[in-house]
Amino acid sequence: MxxxxxxxxxxxxxxxxxxxxxxxxxxxxxxxxxxxxxxxxxxxxxxxxxxxxxxxxxxxxxxxxxxxxxxxxxxxxxxxxxxxxxxxxxxxxxxxxxxxxxxxxxxxxxxxxxxxxxxxxxxxxxxxxxxxxxxxxxxxxxxxxxxxxxxEPMAVGFNAVQRANIKTKKPVFIMGAGPVGLSVALWCRFFGVEHVLISDLSGERAAASANFGATAVIDPANGDVSDQLLDHISVPPEIVFDCVGLPGTLQMAIDYAAPSARIIVVGLCMQSDNYFPAKALLKELDVCFSYVxxxxxxxxxxxxxxxxxxxxxxxxxxxxxxxxxxxxxxxxxxxxxxxxxxxxx
Structure with missing residues (x-):
């Protein structure tokens, strides 16, 4: 063969x-x-x-x-x-x-x-x-x-959304509009989430996110992400999915999340990473790693x-x-x- x-x-x-x-x-x-x-x-x-x-x-x-x-x-x-x-x-x-x-x-x-x-x-x-x-x-x-x-990639997103304990009235922010991020967006909308915001540095990928239920696109190259989020939702997101998996993205998720928010790490980072635990502690965040x-x-x-x-x-x-x-x-x-x-x- x-x-x-x-x-x-x-x-x-x-x-x-x-x-x-x-x-x-x-x-x-x-x-x-x-x-x-x-x-x-x-x-x-x-x-x-x-x-x-x-x-x-x-x-x-x-x-x-x-x-x-x-x-x-x-x-x-x-x-x-x-x-x-x-x-x-x-x-x-x-x-x-x-x-x-x-x-x-x-x-x-x-x-x-x-x-x-x-x-x-x-x-x-x-x-x-x-x-x-x-x-x-x-x-x-x-x-x-x-x-x-x-x-398989749809099941990765399905498992991640299940682990997020989604509440349909709570806005969701997804970092990364690759296949896993778009899978997460699709499942969030399937389970009734009203506001699904997604970010990606690729304009083509971000534009495609509307086909998977994203209600707004955040452009990290177009200014402060937290400010852009507040342009669409009145408070910081209570659920954040890190579907990027690069050094630094977990810290970004911590920075963007509301107090008492839940962060679901889905992106597979294969390098060492640094973040500030005190920032997560002061917000009393729940951080969940979702594999498969x-x-x-x-x-x-x-x-x-x-x-x-x-x-x-x-x-x-x-x-x-x-x-x-x-x-x-x-x-x-x-x-x-x-x-x-x-x-x-």
Missing amino acids: KAAVFKSFGSLLEVEDLPDPEPKSNELVLKVKACGICGTDLHMSDNCTAEGGWRLLSPGCVLGHEFSGEIVEIGQGVGGEWKTGQRVTALPWIGCGKCEPCRLGRPYRCSSVMLRSSLDLPGAYSEFCRVGANEALNLPDTVSFEQGALV YSKEDFEKVIYLIGEKQIDPSQLISRRVGMNEFPAAFQSLKKPGPDLKVLLEP
Whole structure:
């Protein structure tokens, strides 16, 4: 099969011929139909360090964890609910299936978890990939393969908004109008938030936020952000989402937040950061770090897409084939208007 292979930090991915995967016990093999490029993969391939609490990539691994596909092979021990030809997406890990985290639908906390993008579990920047039968989820006919590849980033936003304990009358401020920030905006509006303000240095991304429910755009390059917020809402925001994940953005969130506000950190910062705890303490802020999602979150997102209650398709900026993919991947490491680029191998 063709796959885009990681070679070394900062270098282009290389398209190579690799052996087709074979399913192990309780696994499925999918023909990949669509796979999105995630910011985490961009960071990991470029400047990730173990010191930051993240794992290092191994040369020869295949990234890609936002995907959908069709079952082409079924391993031993897989239940009868799975058939070849079935359309699915999957959680990006394979857990043991027996421990408490696995039973709770959070296999990424399993002590023996296999992490996608490792040498043990190649990712979906490829024509085929393995998934755990326990981590696979059926896609109804009303959910396209492209939408299926967007379930993962939509579930990240869904989990973050759930953790925010949203009160619909309280204005929300979202820092960052990338795919995760726009996912958060969509869910805030879905759950009835009246005022959803969003900021981004990219004018194109900020302009796109209206399609995801943002009611006002804040331009950080156009003056003091706190003053701009007060132009739209009478008091500082009581819920702030940091969907940027760069050094300094947590301190910005603390500065913008109202007393007793809740800050949800969703952006993945892989570098050390400094902030002033006293500023957060004096405001008595709650700060919550939101990582990913449960299997139940995936199920809810799939259901809502299938029922046409949400449609994340406008996240897609462009689609590329395997030969174009390494250049497209590299281009996303620089600021630009793209939101979600899909590999369709």
